[in-house]
Amino acid sequence: MYDFMVFDGIEETDVKKLLTEFNALTLHYKKEATILSNVSNTSSFFIIQSGKANIIRYNFNGTKTIMERMDKGDIFGSFSGTIDDDLYVIADTDTDVIVFEYNKLIQRSGKNIDAHNKLIDNVLNKIADKLTSYNERIEVLTEKTIRDKLLKFFGYLSKKQITKAIVIPYTLSDLADYLAVDRSAMMREIKNLNDDGLIESKGRYINLKY
Amino acid sequence: MYDFMVFDGIEETDVKKLLTEFNALTLHYKKEATILSNVSNTSSFFIIQSGKANIIRYNFNGTKTIMERMDKGDIFGSFSGTIDDDLYVIADTDTDVIVFEYNKLIQRSGKNIDAHNKLIDNVLNKIADKLTSYNERIEVLTEKTIRDKLLKFFGYLSKKQITKAIVIPYTLSDLADYLAVDRSAMMREIKNLNDDGLIESKGRYINLKY
DNA sequence: AATAAAATGTTGCTTTTGCAACAATATTTT
DNA sequence: AAAATATTGTTGCAAAAGCAACATTTTATT
Numbered sequence A, B: 001m002y003d004f005m006v007f008d009g010i011e012e013t014d015v016k017k018l019l020t021e022f023n024a025l026t027l028h029y030k031k032e033a034t035i036l037s038n039v040s041n042t043s044s045f046f047i048i049q050s051g052k053a054n055i056i057r058y059n060f061n062g063t064k065t066i067m068e069r070m071d072k073g074d075i076f077g078s079f080s081g082t083i084d085d086d087l088y089v090i091a092d093t094d095t096d097v098i099v100f101e102y103n104k105l106i107q108r109s110g111k112n113i114d115a116h117n118k119l120i121d122n123v124l125n126k127i128a129d130k131l132t133s134y135n136e137r138i139e140v141l142t143e144k145t146i147r148d149k150l151l152k153f154f155g156y157l158s159k160k161q162i163t164k165a166i167v168i169p170y171t172l173s174d175l176a177d178y179l180a181v182d183r184s185a186m187m188r189e190i191k192n193l194n195d196d197g198l199i200e201s202k203g204r205y206i207n208l209k210y
Numbered sequence C: 001a002a003t004a005a006a007a008t009g010t011t012g013c014t015t016t017t018g019c020a021a022c023a024a025t026a027t028t029t030t
Numbered sequence D: 001a002a003a004a005t006a007t008t009g010t011t012g013c014a015a016a017a018g019c020a021a022c023a024t025t026t027t028a029t030t
Helices: A012-021 A102-106 A113-141 A146-161 A172-179 A183-195 B012-021 B102-106 B113-141 B146-161 B172-179 B183-195
Strands: A025-029 A034-036 A044-050 A053-058 A064-070 A075-077 A087-091 A095-101 A165-167 A199-202 A205-208 B025-029 B034-036 B044-050 B053-058 B064-070 B075-077 B087-091 B095-101 B165-167 B199-202 B205-208
Touching (some): A044 A102, A064 A172, A075 A113, A102 A113, A102 B113, A113 A172, A146 A165, A146 A172, A172 A183, B012 B113, B075 B113, B172 B183, B183 B199
Antiparallel strands (some): A025 A095, A034 A087, A044 A075, A165 A205, A199 A205, B025 B095, B034 B087, B044 B075, B053 B064, B053 B087, B165 B205, B199 B205
16 A cells, blocks of 8 residues: 555646635644644544644543544544544644645535546545555554464554555554553563564564464 | 435436436345445446445354445445455345446546536535444444443434334344344343333333433 | 653553353254 | 353453653753
C-alpha cells in the first residue's frame, strides 16, 4: 500500500483554487495542543498540511489510548469518531491544519470540476485506508493470547516494511497500548518469543526467525 | 445514527440511469453462497439490493470470525479488506447484489451529475459509518476484562436501541466471537453481572440496572 | 555534562480467562 | 411430531495475563 496524500494528482494551482472556493483556513498548533475536542460532532473537514497529530481517547480510569496516528496529508473529521466520544485530536509535533466545511467538499459548484473530482476520489481512498488499518487492528485485537497478538502484529509490520528485520514504529509502551495488554506481560511474552527462538529482539528492533 | 441506504435521496429513475451508465449487473446468491472470496483484491463495487451478507474471516485454527454484518443498502468492495486477507463475503440469506466497476463510480461522465454526486456523497457517508462501527468494536476490544467489554458493548447497544431493556441482535456465541473471548468465560461473567445486580438477563434479553 | 524524565526490562503473586466436557433448552429440518 | 442440530448454561482445572514494585538503560532537558 502506497502512502498517498489527499492532494496527490492535483496541480498546486488547482489546490489553491479549491481551497479558496472552500473558504479554507490554515491553523497552526504547537506540540501537545488540542486541535479538536469533540471529534464526532464537527461539521468541519481537516487536512494535516504539516506535522503529526493523534486521535486520542481518554479512558475514565485516567489512561489514554492512541486511536490513530496521523501524518502530513492525512484527514480527520466527524467520520473519525464514535457515538460515545471522549475522542480528541492532539498535535504530536507543531502542526499546520487546513480546515473547511465538509459540505463544501460534497456540494460541487461548476468550477474546478476535475480537481474537485480528484479530491473526492482521494478522500474516498483515504477513508478506505483508514478502514483497512482499523480492520488490521481488529484482527490483531481478536487474537486470544498476547503471543498471538504480537505475532500477528509483527507479521503485518514485516509485510509493510518488506523485511523480517522490523522496527516497531513507536515505543513498546505504546505497542502494549495498541494491543490493549499489560506492558509487563507483553515484555514477558517478547522474552518468551526470544527464548523459543521465534524472534531475536533488542528493544524495538526485532528479527523474525520464521 | 440513522441507518440509510446508498440510494437514499436519489429518484428511482435516476438510479436506473446511473446503473445503466455503470453497466451494473444484479447477481443472485442463495443462502450460504460465497459472493466474493478475495475481498481486498476486487476492482468491483458491490451494493446489497436485498437480503443479508457477512464479511467473514477464516482463522487458520478452523474457527471463523464475522467481521461485519451487512444489510440491504450496505456496500462492500476492496475497501472492506486488509493486506493479509482470508476475508470472504458470504450470503446470510438469499441475497441480490448490484455490481459494477469501482472506476465508474469515480470517473464522472457529463450525465446525471446531480444523482451521481448524491451517490458519491452517500458512499462517503456509508464508508464513514463503517469506520464508526469499526471504531466502536475497537473500543470494546480494548477493554481489559470480559466484564468491561460486556458493559461497554451493552452501553453502545443501549444507546442505539434507546432503552435499558436491550436485546442482543445475534446469538450469544456470536457475541463471544465479536468480543473475542471464550464463550463459557463470557457466560460466567454474564452470571456474575446478574449476581452483582448490574444486570438482569435471560438469554439475549438484558435489563441494565445502572 | 549533569540532572531529570521516559522507556525498557524483570519478577512474585493474584486474578482472570481459556479449555474441555458436559447437561439442558431451543430451534430447524425431515 | 420426532429427530437432528444449534444454542445456552455450568463447572473444575490449568494456563495466561494483570498488577505492583522495582532496577536498569536510554533519551531529553537544563
